[in-house]
Amino acid sequence: MTATVLAGFRPRRLAHVNLFVSDLGRSLEFYTTVCGLTPVFEEPGIATVFLSNGNSHHDLALMEISEQARVGRDGNVQVSRGRGRAAGLNHLGWELASEAELVDAIRRVRATGARLHRTVDHQISHSAYLFDPDGTYLEMYADASDDWHAVYAENSGRLITGNWDPEGAPADPRERFTADPDYTVVDGAALHPLCTARACLAVADLDSALDFYHRLGGLTVLRSGPEGAVLGGTLGLPDLTLLRAGDGLEPGLSHFGLRLREEADLAAGAARAAAAGVEPVATVDAAHKKSVVLRDPDGVLVEFLVPSDPTATLPVPRPAARFAA
Ligand SMILES: [Fe+2]
DSSP states (O other), rough: OOOOOOOOOOSEEEEEEEEEEEEHHHHOOOIIITTTEEEEHHHHHHHHEEEEESSSOSEEEEEESSSSSSEOOOOEEOOOTTTSSSEEEEEEEEOSSSHHHHHHHHHHHHHTTTOOOOOEEEEEEEEEEEEOOOOOOEEEEEOSSOOOHHHHHHTSSSSOOOEEOOOOOOOOOOSOOOOOOOOOOOOSSOOOOEEEEEEEEEEEEEEHHHIIIIIIIIEEEEEOOEEEEEOOOOOOOOOEEEEETTBBBOEEEEEEEESOOOOHHHHHHHHHHTTTOOOOOOEEOSSSEEEEEEHHHOEEEEEEEOOOOTOOOOOBBBBTTTTTO
């Protein structure tokens, strides 16, 4: 990839995954008791729950599917009628360092002629949303509070999302993301992840997707080959794997990853998950990571991973070994 001046968003890292689920109660049970994530906020009006172990205001959001539009406070349409009727990925959430960086990026991206879908005030964050070439929905956000616990407490049981005009007020230059997480643990859960760490997307046209995520997403290409690529935000982590779709791999989310603290958690956690009736669908034992993959109640694949050697060379991803990267 030739060096180019990136017009895009330049997020620090992938911070959360938002899923549409067919049965909120069933998925919440799976993600708490098996996956070990802590529910931290609920929006009953739109059948949504946020889960976090302290890394940020949410590592995962679960929104129940519906035939109807999901409307936030101030009449803000969060999910239009027609979207979110089937289980699967709603969006990937990417964290920028500050609102000032986000607003600068919005201006740069709009200047390229690229279209943003909407801009939103979630109170915990200010966000811009856009679609990738395959229609995968992305959120680029910056935290709008130093204390997301307090925002959740002040808004208990209420809708939190409204409209946001990025040009409506001077952009806040403060870096308000959680820099030093105080991690929580779900007692009795099979696994005990720290945070969301990865996503893997199958893409119809690898070159178009690479161009989009590098140029507009502002991600750095860490590894690439004829069948896939690994990209990362400014922290240099391998946040995103792209795989060429085909041979049964449809465009869209292949799987997402939750990072564990240490390898011992992985083997013991996988055994506890199996004892709870959730058998691993894949395991990886490589120089750069160890992982176990579980299937959630809607069929979404969740990889629990421990990066094992930061100096190990990342493999070039291939669809035939979709969990290898
Ligand atoms: Fe989000």
